[in-house]
Structure formats: C-alpha cells, structure tokens
Amino acid sequence: xxxxxxxxxxxxxxxxxxxxxxxxxxxxxxxxYLGRRRTAIAFFLIVTAAFLAGVSFQGRLYTIEPGQPLTIxxxxxxxxAGLLNIAARLLSESPVxxxxxxxxxxxxxxxxxxxxxxxxxxxDAHDIARGRKS
Amino acid sequence: MISLIPTDHFLIMTLYAFLVSAFFALxxxxxxxxxxxxxxxxxxxxVLGGLAVAWLMYPFPx
Numbered sequence: 001x002x003x004x005x006x007x008x009x010x011x012x013x014x015x016x017x018x019x020x021x022x023x024x025x026x027x028x029x030x031x032x033y034l035g036r037r038r039t040a041i042a043f044f045l046i047v048t049a050a051f052l053a054g055v056s057f058q059g060r061l062y063t064i065e066p067g068q069p070l071t072i073x074x075x076x077x078x079x080x081a082g083l084l085n086i087a088a089r090l091l092s093e094s095p096v097x098x099x100x101x102x103x104x105x106x107x108x109x110x111x112x113x114x115x116x117x118x119x120x121x122x123x124d125a126h127d128i129a130r131g132r133k134s
Numbered sequence: 135m136i137s138l139i140p141t142d143h144f145l146i147m148t149l150y151a152f153l154v155s156a157f158f159a160l161x162x163x164x165x166x167x168x169x170x171x172x173x174x175x176x177x178x179x180x181v182l183g184g185l186a187v188a189w190l191m192y193p194f195p196x
Contacts, residue, residue, distance in 0.1 A: 042160055050153045056139050057146070103139060106146045113150070117157050124161060134164070 016129035023125040024082045027118045030125030043121055051084045051114035059107020060097035061089055080115035080122075151180035 014034055023030025028044035031037075055061075062074035078085055089095050097104055127133040140146060155176035163169040 039160055043157070046153050046157045046160075050150075053149065053153075102141050103146065106150075110150065113154065117154075120161065 014129050016126050019125040019129040020122050023122040024080070024118065026083060027081070027114075027121060030121060031128070034125060034128050036128070047081070047114050047117050047121070048084065050110050050117065051081050051088070054107045054110030054112075054114060055088050055092065057103035057107030057110060058094075058098040058101040059104060059109070059111045060099075061085065061092065061095040061111065063095075074112060077112045077115040077119070080119035081111075082118060085115065147184050148181060151177050151184070155180065 019030040019033050021030075022033050026044065027047035028040035028042070030040075031043060032040035062071055062078050064075050065071045097107060101107070124133065140149075155173050158176060159169045159173035163172050
C-alpha cells in the first residue's frame with residue numbers, strides 16, 4: 001500500500017453534512033471537525049473579526065424587503081455567518097444599522113464579506129470531507 | 135465604545151484587505167511559503183488598487 005493511501009486510510013471518515021452544518025454554525029468548526037485544527041482557529045478568528053467589525057461599524061444585518069430583490073442576496077450572504085448572525089440580531093439594539101453613521105457602508109461590506117467567507121468555508125469543508133481536496 | 139471605532143477610511147480599508155488576504159491565503163494554499171506569497175500579493179493588490187481607484191476618482195468628488 002502506497003503512503004498516500006495509508007495516510008487516507010488512517011484518517012477516520014467524517015460526514016460531509018455534519019462538517020457543513022458545523023461550518024455554518026461556527027466559522028472554522030467544520031475544519032476543526034475534519035482535523036484541521038490550526039487552520040480552523042485561524043478561520044474562526046478571521047471571520048469572527050470581520051463580522052464583529054461590521055457590527056461595530058454599525059452595518060446592516062439584512063432582511064428580505066418587498067420590492068428590493070438585492071436584499072434577498074444580501075440576506076443570504078449575512079445568514080451565511082451562522083450563529084454569529086443570529087446572536088447579533090438578538091443582541092443588537094438596531095439590526096438595520098445606523099445609515100447616518102460614517103462607517104455604515106463599511107459595516108455592511110464587512111458583514112456581507114464575513115457571511116460570504118463562511119459560505120466558502122462550508123463548501124471547503126464539504127470538499128475536504130468528500131476527499132475532493134487534500 | 136464609539137470612540138474605539140476607527141473612522142479613518144484608509145485604516146478600515148487596510149483592515150479589510152488584511153482579513154480578506156489572510157482568508158484566501160489559508161483557503162487556497164496549503165504550503166506555508168506559498169500562503170505568505172499569496173497573502174502578500176493579495177494585500178498589496180487590494181491596498182494599492184484601492185489607492186489607485188481613489189486617485190482616479192479624485193477629480194470627481196461627487
């Protein structure tokens with residue numbers, strides 16, 4: 001048996017769906033579940049920092065609005081941040097942000113980026129669990 | 135708390151570039167050296183690109 005095959009056999013099988021669910025709930029948790037612990041911690045710090053920066057910059061936690069089709073995409077992106085997004089909505093005094101704040105636009109960009117980064121992590125965790133990525 | 139929030143555009147842009155560059159360097163590369171290389175390229179591209187766009191927009195303030 002060659003070395004890569006032996007290494008693959010030594011790694012316990014992990015459920016792709018569990019990896020994706022964990023990755024959505026907490027940034028990096030899917031990678032932690034798959035054994036990539038140092039990378040997982042780094043991903044957690046990066047995505048969480050981006051999301052918290054977005055909240056502190058008084059960005060908007062989007063919700064779908066009638067007549068505003070782009071809010072569908074924005075809401076999908078922000079919900080990609082998982083429990084961070086839900087916690088922020090529950091704890092925030094103004095989930096719609098402060099449109100008059102000088103940092104409002106930056107805050108929106110940070111929040112959307114954090115959610116999109118976590119969506120990429122979900123797909124990455126899926127690929128790793130399926131063996132499509134080394 | 136409010137006083138801790140930076141309002142400097144360049145600082146906010148640089149922080150954004152740092153986070154995005156670190157994220158994609160970790161996501162797209164496995165080797166440590168390759169990660170640093172991609173991080174540097176992305177960071178430089180985002181910051182210098184932002185400055186270039188700002189410079190091009192300077193004659194059009196509104």
